Amino acid sequence: MKAAIFEGPETLTVHTVADPECGPDDIIVKVADCGICGSDLHSYIEGAFVAPGQIMGHEFSGTVIEAGSRVEGVVVGDRVTAVPLTVCGRCPRCLEGSTHLCEVGLAESVAYGLPGAFAEYVRVPNVVRGGNVHVLPASVDDPSAALVEPLAVALHAAKLADPLPTDTCVVIGLGSIGINTVQMLKVMGAGRIIGIDVSPTRLEIARQFGADITINGRERDPLEAVTEITGVGAYGVGARADIVIEASGVPALLGQAISMTRAAGKLRIAALYEGEPPIPANQIVQKEMSVSGTFAYKGEFGQVIELLAAGRVQAAPVITHTFALDDIEQAFRTQLDKDISIKVQVAP
Ligand SMILES: [Zn+2]
Ligand SMILES: [Zn+2]
Structure with a gap:
């Protein structure tokens, strides 16, 4: 089969490799679509998370072409x-x-250790229907199904934020995770949602997805704008948003996110950073803020598929580009250009 191999920073090359072999507990999936994740960009640029020789790609959908004898x-x-x-x-x-925080599992995951889905076929080990493998209803098409993984990340983040109908929530960075978090906060009944990004395309889709107010960070200082909307925070410091979700990965915006959150408010960090961002740590203490990271998902895949099938959340609007496997370098370049792309998929 054809597969894209990560050779080192900024080098992905398509080779012919052996087809995956199906063990008794495995399935082989013919890949329909596989999305490029923000974490894949960290791998592509700096070689984070993966070693040379890895077939990346963990946001995928496709059709089962082989099932092991013990698969039920x-x-x-x-x-x-x-x-x-x-x-x-x-x-x-x-x-x-x-x-999802397993202390030993990640080394043997699809796209991390095991071959991923930027390939014609991918092997999924230890199949449990409704556990790690989800059979799709006809109403959820292949490109949408390849977005279940990032939607699960967003649902997990929204659950950890646990919004009330009276809460003002700010989502900073409207890439695939941020923009999907907007829809999930809305579905969970959040009161008012403010979306912040620098791309007019992303801001427009955020409004479609339920953002009540959007702020273009190129035109306005985000902290100033949020302070204007929510009022000034305790002791005249920062703003007073009930919930802030930082999904941009921009170091300076993590500091702003802390300042936007009200006393006893919640900050959820859903992004990864290059280097170690400087933050106003004393504000966390004085405001007795709840700060936590939000990583991956635990059991949200089935819930996301139900939300998609019921039309309560959408996938299609965020898929801005689809490339053939042979054009994977161009696909990664396009995903890196935040002005034109939200989610780029590869369709082997
Ligand atoms: Zn992902
Ligand atoms: Zn474990």
Whole structure:
């Protein structure tokens, strides 16, 4: 089969490699679509998370072409998407139910250790229907199904923020995670949502997805704009948003996110940063803020598929580009250009 191999920073080349072999607990999926994740860009630029030789790609959908003898409930011809993370089930984090924080699993996950889905075929190990493999209803098409993974990240972030109908929520950075978090906050009943980005295209889709107010960070200082909307924070410092979700990965905006959050408010960090951002740490203390990271998902895939099938959240508007596997370098270049792209997919 053809597959894109990560050779080192900024080098992805398409080679012919051996087809994956199906073990008794595995399925082989013919990949329909596979999205480029923000974390893939960190890998592509700096070689983070993956070693040379890796086939990347963990946001995928496709059709089962082979199912192992012990696989139950998933058959050849089923359209599926799959949780790429492999978990051990025995470490302290798995045993307390936080399987996404498994202390040993990631090294053996699809696209991290195991070959990923920037390829014609991908093997999914240890298949459990409704667990790591989800059979898709006809109403969820392949490109949308390849967005279930980032939508699950967004739903997990929105759940950790736990919005009330009286809450003003700010989402900073409207890339695939931020913009999907806007829809998930809306579905969860958040009161008022403010979206911040520098791209007019992203701001427009955020409004379609339920953002009540959008702020273009190129035209206005985000903290100033949020302060104007929410009022000045305690002791005249910062603003007073109830919930802030930082999804931009811009170091200076993490500091602003802390200042935007009201006393006893919630900041959820959904981005990754290059280097170590300087932050106004004393504000966290004085405001007794709740600050937490939000990483991946635990059990949200099925819920996302139900929301998509019911039309309560959308996938199609964020897919701005689709490239052939042979053009994967161009696909990554396009995903890096935030002015023109939101989610770029590769369709092998
Ligand atoms: Zn992802
Ligand atoms: Zn574990």
